Amino acid sequence: MLLGAAAPPGAGAQSDGADAPAFAVALGSSLADVGAATLLVAAGQADAVLMVDAPDMAGAAATSLVGEHGASAFVLVGGSAAVGPEIETELAALAPRAAMSRVWGADREATAAEVARQVLDVCPDPRGAVVALANGWSPADTAAAAAAVAAGTVDAVLWTSADKLGDAATEALKEFSVRRVLVVGGPAALSEQIVDAASAAAGPAAQIRRVGGADRADTAVMVARVATAGRASAAVIADGWDLPTAAQAAALAAAATDAVVLFSEPGGTLGDAAVQFLADSKPERIWALSSDEATRGALAQNAEQAASEARVTKIDSPTAATAAAIQVSRQQDSQAGGCIDAGDSAGVGSSGSGGGSGSGSDGGTRARNPIPPNPTGVDASPQGPNTVLMTWDRYPTGHSVIELTVAWNPAVHPPTGMVTTVVVGLSDTQYTVTGLTPGVEYQFSVFARNSYGERRGTAVFATTPTS
Known part of the structure; x- marks a missing residue:
């Protein structure tokens, strides 16, 4: 359910600054809602995810970010139990001219489905949507699905339980024109019954592919390879067992162009698969994200060894991660609302309702850079x-x-x-x-x-x- 008029950045919303960002606001402790908010950033409907400390309190980090950067819009992700009216009041006081809207459902499954609808309403893909399906009650799998969103692998993400495809996900798969379902996680995370139910709901034309490694670090590499075919312009690496940091990593990567998320083992050691991916893809930019100095140093050292030509930046806090996402969004060619290129042929957005090829109040493609789209129909x-x-x-x-x-x-x-x-x-x-x-x-x-x-x-x- 969408309440309020969600105004994409630059789309006529009143701003506290000429270059003020639009925020997708989510409860930081709810990785499911943060993952859904990440989709809004990846789709160009927000510039960064603003994580609040509690349902009734934004917290010092969030208020500091809004105070420093201003805001053109806030999209609250989740119901009042997740982001309460106190948050609305607090944010409105910090940025009184910013647009305020809410996307929510009865639970995390329904909220993710509503976010997906908002993105696909603005950015319908004529080839059909690519949807990630993950266990919304497994932090590891929601982190991996958020990484898929950040990489641009999918147009939408849906949550479900381990053994039963929920009503919200079922209806969404029936409603959307789905060409591919990416099942994130192994059979222990999502049973084969879930896969069968998803296939039935999506219809016979949809391809179903499971992406699940031995652990979340392996799964993240598999997602990255599927998304980039072994190439990535940027990467965010973080301790995948520190779940708040994993969420921040996905939110930062979603703001960047052609970026992936890789998870280390606890302590910052990158596995062989992640090291090989960095060596193969040769990203130009890498962010090493951890609040722990030793872990952050280990991540940066591993990144520099695996991709010697990359520019490696250490990120030491949630505030710094969100600030980096804002900076990355500002460096893109356009900050108008736009579309995810979830595939080799969508290019810099898709035509359709609310789409287009420019910026403005009618919603345009997010022309992050002048790199050309890839061929269709591969x-x-x-x-x-x-x-x-x-x-x-x-x-x-x-x-x-x-x-x-x-x-x-x-x-x-x-x-x-x-x-x-x-x-x-x-x-x-x-x-x-x-x-x-x-x-x-x-x-x-x-x-x-x-x-x-x-x-x-x-x-x-x-x-x-x-x-």
Whole structure:
């Protein structure tokens, strides 16, 4: 349920400053609501997540951030039991000209569904939505799903219990035009009965894929690889067992372009899979996030060793993490409300109700940078035990694209080997990959590149036959 008029940044909301941010406000101790709020940031409908200390008290960190940066809008995520009327009063006093709205449901499942509706109403994807489904009562899995949101892997996130698909998630999957459901976590987190129910609700056209590693750190790497096909412009690394910090990491990554979240072991040690991902993807920017000095130092050291050319920044507090998210949002080309590119073909937003290609009060795409969109309609079809045919729609003119690149690698975890890339012609619509191993699942992507760089492409998967 949406109360009030949610005004995207720059969309006519009164502001306490010319460059004041819009905040998605959530209870910091509710990782489920923080994850839903992260979706609003990833979709460009807020600049940062403002985490409050208690249902009836914003807390010193939140009030300090609003006092320093001002606010153009507040979107309260959750009902009054999570973000009470006292919070509304407190925030209104700090930023009296800011727009105030609330997105909420009867519980965390219903709240996530309402946030998803708000995002998809503004940003309908003509190809169908990509939805993450996770156990909303498992902090580890909600953190991993928030990481999927931050990476731009999904258009929406839905919560459910471990053994029964709730009414809110069921109705949302039936209502949305779903092309893919990403099930976050293993069978212990979400049973096969949940997967079957989600498949039935989403319909026969929807693809169902489970992404779950041995623990939350492994799952985060798997999510990152699915989101980026082994490439990322930025990464936020945090202790995945410190759940408030994990939530802050996802909220920061959601504000950045093509960013992923990676979780360390307690103490800041990165696992082999995370180190390999950083070495493969070579991100330009890494944030190491922890309130503990020793952990923060270990994270930064591991990041510098794995990605020697990256600029590594240490973040020491929730206030600093939110301030960094605000700064990142301001550095983007536009702060108008916009859309997530949850896939290799959505580019910098989607057309449809409330969409468009500019900024303004009617809601436009969040043109975070001038990197071009990737080709649409990417598919991969096995042609034999060693061969897969990749196909995609002809690339449209008007994006100043220098080249198209196809990429593939085994879809195994932990990853083995480097991503293979081949440059193809701008007018090409297919490429035959040879020399593959029989009986192995691979992931395939197509990237467009111009002088500013290239955008991640969500992978499609195919398994070569054994004979």
